[in-house]
Amino acid sequence: MPKIDHDTKQKILQAAEKVFHRNGFKGTRTNQIAEEAGISRTMLHYYFRTKESLFQEILESTLNMVFTHMKRLIGQETELENLVAGIIDVVSDLFEAKPGLPSFIVNLFNESEELAYFLAHTQGDTVPLQLDTILRQEKEKGTVNLKLTGEDLIMNIYGLCAMPYLTMAYIKAKENRDEEAMKAFIRERRSMITSFVMKGIAP
Amino acid sequence: MPKIDHDTKQKILQAAEKVFHRNGFKGTRTNQIAEEAGISRTMLHYYFRTKESLFQEILESTLNMVFTHMKRLIGQETELENLVAGIIDVVSDLFEAKPGLPSFIVNLFNESEELAYFLAHTQGDTVPLQLDTILRQEKEKGTVNLKLTGEDLIMNIYGLCAMPYLTMAYIKAKENRDEEAMKAFIRERRSMITSFVMKGIAP
DNA sequence: ATTATTATAAACAATTTTGTCAAACATTTA
């Protein structure tokens, strides 16, 4: 029967997520995690054998989060405008919940070709494909830019949504923004992005 | 009088740039650099005392490159459409010349709050300010979306241009693209981005 | 050709980072 856990384990997980997300596996030192969690580094080995296996947990829970969010998209909308708005909302919600996620993904792809390959081939293509179908229909109707592929559109949306997170430190410093100002900036960007993208795909 | 240098120094610089750009300072191991350069790790200390000072060289030359490119923008154009197209070209050229740059900047901001602060405050605001001025004029004319700031517009452009580089490994894996296919993809994106942005800022 | 200088690598040393262990402490259960 388990004895009480002074929530050390949770503190470690939170701290590890934060640090791994920001600096990737090779870029983080386990004592950054310990400091961030306010515990001794030994505890990290007590609850999770190694740095590697702690990373694995974070990786799994992170990918789960991503997949869960993405499921919100599948087959939801058939109207281009609604679909696009929906994607932007889902992606924005995801990044708002996990601000370190964009950096983490970038780090992941840079650190491990294999993982990039794995993700490229396991992750369902439903969303880009659905977009492609709808885009093709709209192109026939002449209501959409001819040269835009579903892949490009998705990439544009991710890029527009991820930027403030990827450059957080800079954006904060630039206009002396605190956490609150940052949140406001990002909130305002969401509607900006939606209209920017909708106009952007016009013929 | 210096004896010949079997271009080892250059090979190290090239390799270091590649690896530091991809993985940041803490994320790189000096022997990754040595391997990439095809030389022994000792040489790295022979030409550049320490990992730190090698990084410093790469950092300086990288920032120089960025500033040099950015100078191409200042006061060049007063017409919104031309200015926007110009910015997209300059940024695209820069990333094409230094494909690792987007990741490097992201890593930099994540590794060092101080550097992010420094860059936010030294780097001239001329471009965003110029954009803001022109945007304001266009808004009065009613030819531009009311809610778009110069800061947002710049961020959008960087994001759209940087995405393929930030997710290179994934993009390559996804459609089995080799170097050539990748270049073609990016070339095509440039004109897509230009029209996407131009439409995006419409009223 | 001989010497002086530069370039290279391999072995070695120092430092940093990660991982383990044993002892102390706390909590539960019996």
Place this chain on the structure above:
DNA sequence: TAAATGTTTGACAAAATTGTTTATAATAAT
């Protein structure tokens, strides 16, 4: 309360990473 189990820490050990030295080879200058 006492045994059993879970938690925490600090000291220690191992491994990985960085940095230095020494010996050797290559190149240039005299």
